[in-house]
Amino acid sequence: MNLRRLKYFVKIVDIGSLTQAADVLHIAQPALSQQLATLEGEVKQQLVIRTQRGVIPTDAGKILYAHAQAILRQCDHAQSAIDGAGKALTGHVSVGLAPGTAAQQLALPLMEEVQRQHPGIILYFNENFGTTLSELIMNGRMDMAVIYDNRQIHGLRFISLMKEDLFFVCPHALGSPVSSVSLTEVAGFNLFLPRIYNIMRKVIDDAFIRQGIPYRVSCEIESQTTLNGALAAGLGCTIMPESAARAMLEPAGAWMAKIINPEIRTSLSFCMSDHLPLSQPAEAVKDILLALMAPRSNDNTPLMLAG
Structure with a gap:
């Protein structure tokens, strides 16, 4: 052809x-x-x-x-x-950051560091859900992404970055703050969760099913703005990784509590193709991105930025 x-x-x-x-x-x-x-x-x-x-x-x-x-x-x-052999790196590099994750805190530091080290590289950020981002990478339409996932998927390679506990996020209008809450107690509230193809939803559904606990998903929401508004209006609650939960407390007028009995964790991973090579600019961005992350494979400390 x-x-x-x-x-x-x-x-x-x-x-x-x-x-x-x-x-x-x-x-x-x-x-x-x-x-x-x-x-x-x-x-x-x-x-x-x-x-x-x-x-x-x-x-x-x-x-x-x-x-x-x-x-x-x-x-x-x-x-x-x-064209760039022996010259400063230039070109476009696409980076996916799943919304509602610790990855979103990475965007500005990554922009600053790429501009400092390689001003000729133009970053393109795509904030979308993990399934969509991983498909774009498999199709060669995106270079890399930071998403909640670490499954064995043909065509993709994952590098584990950190683990986070899941937290219950509840508006003040629906309850008084506590530091921890059982999964059974969480099931007593109307929940706003992403759609079932989202890896976070799968983790949450699996936890409820394993415990044999019935629960109510009153609305499936994938817009952070809409989710914040729904909680602020006292219409229901949600479940989020710790870093994402902290970020929405003020706009949602809510408090957060660690889910226990059982504890639920999810893995934040760097994702790239396992067969399509990265361009030189993309390799440079990958190195910067991984350096900015502080991998903590044995705890659930929120995202830390090096330097």
């Missing part, structure tokens, strides 16, 4: 229109259509369906689109490494 045709194909899918893609690529539409037809001939599959509203990828087109993005990204990395 020709790299130029792959670039054309990705642009066509991104824009959803042959006419508009031709304008953006500064080529005639008939020529772009011919390049697409040639690519379809090479892969022996129809890649897009033309409709009155534009073009949409077929199932085969969706598969090629994901691979093409990874291929083009690696080509960009290779070119960047060649």
Whole structure:
């Protein structure tokens, strides 16, 4: 396959229109259509369906689109490494930080340190949930992420950074502060939790199921702003890792208590592809990120920043 045709194909899918893609690529539409037809001939599959509203990828087109993005990204990395040989590092590096985690405290220190050591590197931060970030890494569309997870997943490599206890976060309107609370007591409140594909939700669900304790999830919320507002209004409670729980106490008008009987822990990990090599700028950012983290594999101390 020709790299130029792959670039054309990705642009066509991104824009959803042959006419508009031709304008953006500064080529005639008939020529772009011919390049697409040639690519379809090479892969022996129809890649897009033309409709009155534009073009949409077929199932085969969706598969090629994901691979093409990874291929083009690696080509960009290779070119960047060649261009930067013997020079200061430059280029874009994408870092995922799962929301509601200690990882969010890492963004500003990482920005400052990257700017100090490698001012030519441009960071792109994506705050999304762990499942989405790990899929982006597997597809070659993101370089690295810090998420709550450490499972064995084909295509990914995890480096354990720290462990955190889970805490019950309750608005003052629904109860008086205590230092610890049992899982049975937590089950007596309406809970706001993320959706079931979120690794944090899985950890919480598993804890309740193992203890045979029924519980109520009154709303599934994945927006920190909405969650803070719901707690501040006294509508329910939530469960968070310690660092994330502390960060929401003031905006949510809440208090936090360690969950005991049983204690529940989750692992914060650095995640990257196990087969797609990082570019030189991404390797540099990885080294800085890992240096900023203070791994504490045997305790649940909140995120510490070196220096």
